[in-house]
Amino acid sequence: MIRAENIFKSFGETEVLKDISTTFEQGKTNVIIGKSGAGKTVLLKLLVGLFQPTAGNIWYDDINFNKLNKQELRSLRMEVGMLFQGNALFDSLTVEQNVRFPLDMFTNMTKKEKLDQVNYCLDRVTLAGSNDKYPSEISGGMQKRVGIARSIVLNPKYLFCDEPNSGLDPKTSIIIDKLIHDITVENNITTIINTHDMNSVMEIGDTIVLLNLGRVAWQGTKNEVLESENEVLQDFIFASPFLQKLRKAALNF
Amino acid sequence: MNLNLLFHFGRYLTLMKTTFSKPEKFSMYWKETMRQMNDIGIGSLVIVGLIAIFIGAVTAVQFSDQLSGGLIPRYYIGYIVRDITIIELAPTITCLVLAGKVGSNMASELGGMRQKEHIDAMELMGVNTAAYLILPKLIAAVLIIPLLVSLAAIISIVGGYIAAVPFGQLTDPEYVRGVRSFFVPNYVLMMYVKAMVFAFILTTVSCYQGYYVTGGSIELGEASTQAVVYSDILILVADLVVAIALTG
Ligand SMILES: Nc1ncnc2c1ncn2[C@@H]1O[C@H](COP(=O)(O)OP(=O)(O)OP(=O)(O)O)[C@@H](O)[C@H]1O
Ligand SMILES: [Mg+2]
Numbered sequence: 001m002i003r004a005e006n007i008f009k010s011f012g013e014t015e016v017l018k019d020i021s022t023t024f025e026q027g028k029t030n031v032i033i034g035k036s037g038a039g040k041t042v043l044l045k046l047l048v049g050l051f052q053p054t055a056g057n058i059w060y061d062d063i064n065f066n067k068l069n070k071q072e073l074r075s076l077r078m079e080v081g082m083l084f085q086g087n088a089l090f091d092s093l094t095v096e097q098n099v100r101f102p103l104d105m106f107t108n109m110t111k112k113e114k115l116d117q118v119n120y121c122l123d124r125v126t127l128a129g130s131n132d133k134y135p136s137e138i139s140g141g142m143q144k145r146v147g148i149a150r151s152i153v154l155n156p157k158y159l160f161c162d163e164p165n166s167g168l169d170p171k172t173s174i175i176i177d178k179l180i181h182d183i184t185v186e187n188n189i190t191t192i193i194n195t196h197d198m199n200s201v202m203e204i205g206d207t208i209v210l211l212n213l214g215r216v217a218w219q220g221t222k223n224e225v226l227e228s229e230n231e232v233l234q235d236f237i238f239a240s241p242f243l244q245k246l247r248k249a250a251l252n253f
Numbered sequence: 254m255n256l257n258l259l260f261h262f263g264r265y266l267t268l269m270k271t272t273f274s275k276p277e278k279f280s281m282y283w284k285e286t287m288r289q290m291n292d293i294g295i296g297s298l299v300i301v302g303l304i305a306i307f308i309g310a311v312t313a314v315q316f317s318d319q320l321s322g323g324l325i326p327r328y329y330i331g332y333i334v335r336d337i338t339i340i341e342l343a344p345t346i347t348c349l350v351l352a353g354k355v356g357s358n359m360a361s362e363l364g365g366m367r368q369k370e371h372i373d374a375m376e377l378m379g380v381n382t383a384a385y386l387i388l389p390k391l392i393a394a395v396l397i398i399p400l401l402v403s404l405a406a407i408i409s410i411v412g413g414y415i416a417a418v419p420f421g422q423l424t425d426p427e428y429v430r431g432v433r434s435f436f437v438p439n440y441v442l443m444m445y446v447k448a449m450v451f452a453f454i455l456t457t458v459s460c461y462q463g464y465y466v467t468g469g470s471i472e473l474g475e476a477s478t479q480a481v482v483y484s485d486i487l488i489l490v491a492d493l494v495v496a497i498a499l500t501g
Contacts, residue, residue, distance in 0.1 A: 088374035
């Protein structure tokens, strides 16, 4: 479980996050949604400690994340996997070397064990056989999947995904969503996903937080989304003219 | 301006403190150090050799002109070329040039990794990125650059020979006698001290510039320029400091 407690974050004069309090539960895919620029990435980076909050506390189970010293932070981070919005694959390493990097750095596994683990992870993201390609030689969606493979290779307790399916076709998106959800449930991980893809929200949004202008505008579960009267939420979901028409039609019905 | 300087100095010291910590995994650091040694050493051989040959040649030609009055024996040219390269020109000029080649390269490599979130990604895996990304470069530079500098010194002396002897400014035995006269072993020590100090400066300053890059490609270019400028200035200052410390 990860808990944000009255988080504020400013960059200079601009206040990006205002009084965010929410809980992300273990064994569930927790989704953060919101328009572009709402502060999703900033919140995610605060949760993993790449940014420091201006005020507020972050709790990993009963550990106060912001009170950890460097050493404690490093050991906690070995239990954290993160997929960056821009993938952050190491471009001078092959796919296999990328996924293997955390294993090389932190484990004493044999070559064979590492290769097995890497291949298992690549297989899970349906990229078996791409071991020797370089990130620049594969498509954006494939890079994303390599990023996921790398973030789960150490069997993390906490998994963060910044827009895991942006740039993917709907079919692959669904596969990725399902993959993240399965891993979460199987390994009882606390997973937090940033997305503006409503499909994923409705598919795997065990808990949902809607950010708007730096505040929590709504939170609930996927089952509560449709029933909610919250205007910001409705506005966010029925964003396209097509969906609005659909909604009007449904309301008039 | 002064406050800014203080800020950078403080942040530099903090970075250095984090850099010198225990490696997570010795083998990973070893591999990276070997790679850096190869990059710095093999990658710089040609430029260092080229510069060294000209340093020696020019020194020989200039001094044989200045000493042409006849008061001072001709063979002194060999002696002057040897000492001036060992004490000053080989370490200083080589390292100024390496700051431009190796230093700017390090700054843009780290800066690129910062901008593409590679450093963040590694930090999130639990890697001490300051140590993993800087320490191997530093170790490689401090070991390899002194070797490059001694090579430069030797090539310089040969360069002096090539420029002076075939053109009749002095004879082969004269040059060789000069090179073998008044040898002070301490000067060689001084050369190595300078080379190591300069290597430390150019690596850490360049890595500092790259590690904290923000923004985009313009900032990356600036960081790489600043890496060279600040390394060069500090190398010259250190040159004077070492000279005073080791001659007094
Ligand atoms: N390092 C930074 N310095 C200053 N402002 C920043 C920084 N990072 C983000 N911001 C600001 O914070 C706000 C939220 O940005 P954020 O990246 O969190 O949006 P997002 O919800 O992830 O959007 P998207 O869906 O487009 O990724 C933006 O207005 C942005 O300008
Ligand atoms: Mg974002």
